[in-house]
Every structure is written in C-alpha cells, then in structure tokens.
Amino acid sequence: MQPEFSTQNWYSLREFNSFLYDIRYILLFYVLGDFITTVQALSIGVEENGFLALVIAEFGVWAFFVLKLAFVLVVYWFYKDLMSSSDSKVSEMWPMVKGVITFVGVFLVVNNLMVIWGNFGILQLLGIGSL
DSSP states (O other): OOOOOOHHHHHHHHHHHHHHHHTHHIIIIIIIIHHHHHHHHHTTSOOSSHHHHHHHHHHOHHHHHHHHHHHHHHHHHHHHHHHTOSOHHHHTHHHHHHHHHHHHHHHHHHHHHHHHHHSOOHHHHTTSSOO
16 A cells, blocks of 8 residues: 655655755755765874764764764754744844855865865964864
C-alpha cells in the first residue's frame, strides 16, 4: 500500500524546496565550500577550532559534514519561525540572517584557501591568531 500524498505534504515539500533555493549560497559556501576546503586544509595542517578538531579526531571528517547538515536543519527551524511570524519586523530579519551566514561561509572558504595556498589564515594575517 502506497502512502497518499496529501495537500499538506505537498505544501511542506514546496516550502522546503523554496527554503533550499533561498539558502543556496549558504549551502554553497558555508556547507559545501567550507567542508571541501577544510578537508583539503587538514592534509596540510590541523584544525584550529578545538571542538571541531575533537569531533574530527573522534568520529572522522564526515561527522563535520553531519554537523553542517544539522546546522541547516536549525536554520530551517529558524526560517519557519521567522516566516510564520505576523510581526513584519521579525520576518524582515531573514535576509539579514541569511546574509550573515553566507558571509561567514565565504570567510571560512577564503581562510581555508589561504591556509592551503599560503600556510596562513585571515586571522594570522590580521595579527589576531598565531602564525
């Protein structure tokens, strides 16, 4: 017996697809870009983030990817909460939140590329981290 696809399920699927399209740059930079460049940078050095270093050491690099996907689910929950709000100021926060996460993703990718190609990161270049 095949489950029926109700109108509610169809709406939820369309909403989730719309969300995925809306966060395409988050997926590109924060999830995929950071994961791929981090894996490549790990062949050169070590992970500077203590928590991620522990997770990767204990469970492998794919656990890092699972954490990225879990973060996307948290963002989806936040997205649904913001978009269902009747307060227009709250729903207007979504573009800002999405932009900040995308910026962090771009920052992480650029930092990892600098580690791969130059053996130093953005924070070291700015004098904040150790060389």
